[in-house]
Amino acid sequence: MELRVENLRASLGGARVLRRLSFDARGPSFIGLVGPNGAGKTTLIRAVANLIPFEGEISLDGAPVDSVEPRARAKKIAYLAQGAESHWPLSVERVVALGRLPHLEPFRAASPADEVAIERAMELADVTRFRDRDVLTLSGGERARVLLARALAVEAELLLVDEPVASLDPYHQLGVMEVLRAYVDQGRMVIAVLHDLSLAARYCDRLILLDEGIIRADGGPAEVLTAETLRSVYRVEALIGGEGRGFHVQPVKRVE
Numbered sequence: 001m002e003l004r005v006e007n008l009r010a011s012l013g014g015a016r017v018l019r020r021l022s023f024d025a026r027g028p029s030f031i032g033l034v035g036p037n038g039a040g041k042t043t044l045i046r047a048v049a050n051l052i053p054f055e056g057e058i059s060l061d062g063a064p065v066d067s068v069e070p071r072a073r074a075k076k077i078a079y080l081a082q083g084a085e086s087h088w089p090l091s092v093e094r095v096v097a098l099g100r101l102p103h104l105e106p107f108r109a110a111s112p113a114d115e116v117a118i119e120r121a122m123e124l125a126d127v128t129r130f131r132d133r134d135v136l137t138l139s140g141g142e143r144a145r146v147l148l149a150r151a152l153a154v155e156a157e158l159l160l161v162d163e164p165v166a167s168l169d170p171y172h173q174l175g176v177m178e179v180l181r182a183y184v185d186q187g188r189m190v191i192a193v194l195h196d197l198s199l200a201a202r203y204c205d206r207l208i209l210l211d212e213g214i215i216r217a218d219g220g221p222a223e224v225l226t227a228e229t230l231r232s233v234y235r236v237e238a239l240i241g242g243e244g245r246g247f248h249v250q251p252v253k254r255v256e
């Protein structure tokens with residue numbers, strides 16, 4: 001899978017949110033999209049999912065995303081929105097099964113491959129024990145994992161997730177990062193919007209740091225999360241240490 005973003009621009013409500021943004025990503029890759037509030041992270045992944053109008057080019061394996069037939073696109077790209085909610089009183093299993101919709105032939109029941117994907121996704125997101133529960137009766141963090149399972153069940157080559165760990169306890173934050181890592185290690189691409197810089201650095205192959213609609217840094221976690229970028233982009237002094245899975249960033253003071 002190859003993703004190319006070339007000269008991407010997008011405006012929302014008359015305001016320019018993304019300004020001439022370009023990057024390429026290839027092969028199995030776990031990309032963390034980081035940056036301060038309002039930087040344009042959600043807008044960028046919504047553009048990649050072809051959910052908002054944009055100028056410039058976004059292509060997947062050479063095909064512009066806006067030219068791909070919607071059902072084919074829904075199989076190739078899964079998107080989990082920030083704070084996504086479930087509004088209907090469906091069982092957990094039914095909600096996760098919705099992730100298979102792009103794969104279903106009209107008026108056909110789920111195939112064995114669909115069943116396997118649904119079971120696997122529930123297992124990965126640690127929600128199998130809730131399978132018969134009404135999703136509306138779950139806690140916020142449990143529901144967030146069900147919605148992640150729905151996105152995993154798509155088995156898309158590109159998974160876009162917006163703040164997937166925001167409402168989770170530490171155990172499940174690590175669990176979700178491991179699940180996303182494993183998804184990439186199966187040969188797919190994940191782009192995750194993350195505010196927890198330590199988690200981002202420890203699990204992602206690459207970080208793209210956005211600020212005011214432009215890419216301010218792009219590279220390995222230690223290259224991107226320097227004292228200088230944390231000061232100039234996030235406006236914080238931070239303690240940075242460790243490497244690999246031990247890498248950590250601890251913001252300690254605001255810079256005015």
Ligand SMILES: Nc1ncnc2c1ncn2[C@@H]1O[C@H](COP(=O)(O)OP(=O)(O)OP(=O)(O)O)[C@@H](O)[C@H]1O
Nearest residue numbers: 012013014015017036037038039040041042043044
């Ligand atoms: N419909 C809209 N009309 C006007 N401005 C908008 C609209 N939607 C988003 N914006 C603005 O676009 C900018 C980028 O928003 P976006 O949601 O992409 O940021 P973000 O980096 O994901 O932020 P956060 O970390 O706070 O979720 C923000 O300043 C936001 O206020």
